[in-house]
Amino acid sequence: MPQRKDVSTTGPSGRGYARRIAAALLGGLLLAGCGGRVAERNGARVQAIAITSAEFAFAPAQVRVRANVPVQLTLDNRGLLTHDLTIDRVGGPGWLAGLVGHRVHVEAGPGSRAIATFTPTPGAYLFYCAQDRHAIDGMVGILIAAD
Numbered sequence: 001m002p003q004r005k006d007v008s009t010t011g012p013s014g015r016g017y018a019r020r021i022a023a024a025l026l027g028g029l030l031l032a033g034c035g036g037r038v039a040e041r042n043g044a045r046v047q048a049i050a051i052t053s054a055e056f057a058f059a060p061a062q063v064r065v066r067a068n069v070p071v072q073l074t075l076d077n078r079g080l081l082t083h084d085l086t087i088d089r090v091g092g093p094g095w096l097a098g099l100v101g102h103r104v105h106v107e108a109g110p111g112s113r114a115i116a117t118f119t120p121t122p123g124a125y126l127f128y129c130a131q132d133r134h135a136i137d138g139m140v141g142i143l144i145a146a147d
């Protein structure tokens with residue numbers, strides 16, 4: 001199991017955090033597949049995706065989904081700590097995607113799962129774990145919604 005490092009021992013200014021976000025963004029933009037399957041459920045279209053959390057990463061950290069189709073996101077927490085998946089704003093129109101919209105927040109205790117449902121408009125959305133300093137320790141990812 002990876003050891004959790006204190007930020008003060010890993011250097012100033014969260015450089016690792018910035019690097020991980022950059023890597024997640026780049027990876028997400030290069031990623032072609034790995035999206036949710038669009039399926040019919042009770043007559044409604046929905047795409048189911050599953051993201052695993054543990055100390056201190058999401059897998060996958062890059063997810064691609066179809067825009068304007070409801071996403072049913074399962075957070076499968078295989079860690080020893082409580083983790084969550086948070087997107088600050090999702091669902092805004094056009095230029096405003098990621099600037100307005102509603103917050104997605106799903107939290108799961110150790111060894112449990114939780115489900116969030118939301119409908120993304122086209123855009124790239126940073127997701128992170130809002131627990132303590134988990135995002136700084138690496139729990140960040142990118143969700144790309146495209147037509």
Ligand SMILES: [Cu+2]
Nearest residue numbers: 083129131134
């Ligand atoms: Cu966490």
